[in-house]
Amino acid sequence: xxxxxxxxxxxxxxxxxxxxxxxxxxxxxxxxxxxxxxxxxxxxxxxxxxxxxxxxxxxxxxxxxxxxxxxxxxxxxxxxxxxxxxxxxxxxxxxxxxxxxxxxxxxxxxxxxxxxxxxxxxxxxxxxxxxxxxxxxxxxxxxxxxxxxxxxxxxxxxxxxxxxxxxxxxxxxxxxxxx
Numbered sequence: 001x002x003x004x005x006x007x008x009x010x011x012x013x014x015x016x017x018x019x020x021x022x023x024x025x026x027x028x029x030x031x032x033x034x035x036x037x038x039x040x041x042x043x044x045x046x047x048x049x050x051x052x053x054x055x056x057x058x059x060x061x062x063x064x065x066x067x068x069x070x071x072x073x074x075x076x077x078x079x080x081x082x083x084x085x086x087x088x089x090x091x092x093x094x095x096x097x098x099x100x101x102x103x104x105x106x107x108x109x110x111x112x113x114x115x116x117x118x119x120x121x122x123x124x125x126x127x128x129x130x131x132x133x134x135x136x137x138x139x140x141x142x143x144x145x146x147x148x149x150x151x152x153x154x155x156x157x158x159x160x161x162x163x164x165x166x167x168x169x170x171x172x173x174x175x176x177x178x179x
Contacts (some may be wrong), residue, residue: 013124017132020120028112032105033079040104041097046111047104049152056152059145069146076102085150093163096154103151107144114140 043049052058059065077084083102089095117136121129 013128017120017124021132021135024116024119025113028109028116029075029078032109032112033082035105035108037098037101040101040108043104047107047148047151049148049155053148053152055156056149059149059152063145065145065149068142069149072142072146076106093158093161096158097163100151100154100158103147103154107147107151110140110143110147114144 049055074084074086076082076086083098083105085099085102085106088099114136117133118129120132123129124132
């Protein structure tokens with residue numbers, strides 16, 4: 001274990017953990033970026049919407065996501081050929097469908113990063129590993145929520161247009177982009 005000893009060793013483990021988180025984030029970003037578009041074109045049990053989400057309404061009402069989601073960074077276009085989800089550049093059904101797929105891609109990256117937190121139990125004392133797990137949750141869950149919120153809204157729009165075989169949620173959700 002590396003987090004034992006005095007202050008100098010504490011600085012060393014903080015730097016080591018920071019470097020490891022950076023490497024994990026970069027590796028998951030590359031791996032998921034390389035997945036073919038077909039892999040993210042359909043929901044899986046991870047990305048499927050849940051009843052409680054009510055077409056994104058839960059995120060709007062309970063988490064007040066509209067107040068903070070645009071303040072977080074967006075790195076979908078970090079790699080060549082990537083897809084920025086910062087702004088909706090096109091309202092065509094083809095673009096919205098691609099946007100939906102890219103929200104799944106981003107969600108996978110953040111779930112993978114969050115899932116890496118327990119790896120720290122192998123190299124840190126339990127108390128420090130728990131800090132890393134909490135850190136992973138605090139950093140990555142907001143991004144998961146953003147992807148799920150945006151995807152629910154986009155799927156509702158596509159369903160209203162008749163471009164998907166997905167039923168539109170019964171209750172309307174506050175939104176900032178026109179349908």
